[in-house]
Amino acid sequence: MVLGFKNLQLDAEDIFQEGLTRAVINIRKGVFKGESTFSTYLYGICRNLCLKEYNRNKPYLTSTFRDNRDEETEPDHFDLLHLVLHVKQRLSEECRTLFDLRFGLHAGHAADNGMRFEEIARKLGVNAASARQKFKRCLDKLKIQLKEHPLFHELTV
Numbered sequence: 001m002v003l004g005f006k007n008l009q010l011d012a013e014d015i016f017q018e019g020l021t022r023a024v025i026n027i028r029k030g031v032f033k034g035e036s037t038f039s040t041y042l043y044g045i046c047r048n049l050c051l052k053e054y055n056r057n058k059p060y061l062t063s064t065f066r067d068n069r070d071e072e073t074e075p076d077h078f079d080l081l082h083l084v085l086h087v088k089q090r091l092s093e094e095c096r097t098l099f100d101l102r103f104g105l106h107a108g109h110a111a112d113n114g115m116r117f118e119e120i121a122r123k124l125g126v127n128a129a130s131a132r133q134k135f136k137r138c139l140d141k142l143k144i145q146l147k148e149h150p151l152f153h154e155l156t157v
Helices: 012-029 036-057 077-090 093-103 117-124 130-146 150-155
Strands: none
Touching: 012 036, 012 150, 077 093, 077 150, 093 117, 093 130, 117 130, 130 150
């Protein structure tokens, strides 16, 4: 698949190595849940890396690839996810706890099933409406800080 992007200045071995590194990191962080085969997961990561490079080099591509500009491409969300996690760490302990509970990022809870607000409220000793409001305020803070971060625009264009 990587070799199919031959008009790019890519080395298939470099792309594969980067893809493998990202896959290992995702496994360690619990992002890869084993819902697909590892080869399918790695293929998707490598494909996203190729597409990211393709989009970066559009002006330099041959006319064959230029004709395909309108094709929808799946963005690589790996860097954006890391930026979100980085910005999340700058928030208050309360906000970090709310995000961890809501999105299932805390120890002792299934990583793919975050808690409902009723469960979060019981855990924090507040009512569900209060938990929702606090979560919304924290989410708004996260969005503001993300939009102000210098890398955000680069990763979302």
